[in-house]
Amino acid sequence: MNPQALSMRPALAGADIQALADRVLGAQRDARAIPKLTDDFPAMTLGDGYAVQRELLRRALAQGRRQAGWKAGLTSRAKMEQMGVRVPTVGFLMADMCRAEGSVLRVDELVHPRVECEVAFVLARPLAGPDCTREQVLQATDFVLPALEVIDSRYTGFSFDLPSVVADNSSSARYASGGRARLAEDVDLSSLGVVLERNGEPVAIAASAAVSGHPADAVALVVNVLHELGQQLAAGSFVMSGGITEAIAVQPGDFVCARFQELGSVALRFA
Ligand code: 0L1
Ligand code: MG
Numbered sequence: 001m002n003p004q005a006l007s008m009r010p011a012l013a014g015a016d017i018q019a020l021a022d023r024v025l026g027a028q029r030d031a032r033a034i035p036k037l038t039d040d041f042p043a044m045t046l047g048d049g050y051a052v053q054r055e056l057l058r059r060a061l062a063q064g065r066r067q068a069g070w071k072a073g074l075t076s077r078a079k080m081e082q083m084g085v086r087v088p089t090v091g092f093l094m095a096d097m098c099r100a101e102g103s104v105l106r107v108d109e110l111v112h113p114r115v116e117c118e119v120a121f122v123l124a125r126p127l128a129g130p131d132c133t134r135e136q137v138l139q140a141t142d143f144v145l146p147a148l149e150v151i152d153s154r155y156t157g158f159s160f161d162l163p164s165v166v167a168d169n170s171s172s173a174r175y176a177s178g179g180r181a182r183l184a185e186d187v188d189l190s191s192l193g194v195v196l197e198r199n200g201e202p203v204a205i206a207a208s209a210a211v212s213g214h215p216a217d218a219v220a221l222v223v224n225v226l227h228e229l230g231q232q233l234a235a236g237s238f239v240m241s242g243g244i245t246e247a248i249a250v251q252p253g254d255f256v257c258a259r260f261q262e263l264g265s266v267a268l269r270f271a
Helices: 014-030 047-064 077-083 134-139 162-167 213-228
Strands: 066-075 089-094 114-123 141-152 173-178 193-198 201-207 238-240 255-260 262-268
Touching: 014 047, 014 162, 047 066, 047 162, 047 201, 066 173, 066 213, 089 162, 089 173, 089 213, 114 193, 114 255, 134 141, 134 213, 141 255, 141 262, 173 262, 201 238
Parallel strands: 066 238
Antiparallel strands: 066 089, 114 141, 114 238, 141 173, 193 201, 193 255, 255 262
């Protein structure tokens, strides 16, 4: 990858950021695939990707939508290898992207949805960077629970690079949590086994250590990236720590269930 693309220093003009936010929002709203943004803006950096993401969040909040929290993206080695990138990302989660456990999601509202299972953290206290640690995350955590994330890259053929995927809010689309909420100290979060099933068949099996070594490390990473962006995690934030398995594609008719050791299961149906 072009090293300049990894820079947090913005290279684009404010008008370009607005135009790219329009472009991403149009694709998200119409469930329509678009070419990656760097095809037209080859100088775009990671900092520009976050500037577009920040503009998406600003517009969502201006519409009266409520932010529920944040997610870590591209945290597992499996995910990084699958996507051909090396640096994790963050994305924001709005409350209206949440679906009840067991509910039915319409595939035609999305471009090419994929599902992954994650450990979600709910914070009792705020967390701020720059040097947030696993221990600080665990101390600030109210409880953890199992979650499914439905990611939906808006880029044609899943062809994207880091600035483009960050501008697309790290492919965030929907999420659901369920199972059993547990105190973080009551479970060994470093070695939780997970089985992801599609239509009753196991399609991915992994352990939570796939998430940056420990899911709380991924949350610490979110906090430290947010610090670079001038933000922090508020008390009450819902934070998804990153896909434990590779993401699996879903089609209408699919029933997806993630069975977590210690945390129970969470399922979604697709129509
Ligand atoms: O949550 C994630 O890890 C998704 C990151 C973006 C890449 C993708 O669309 O798979
Ligand atoms: Mg994810």
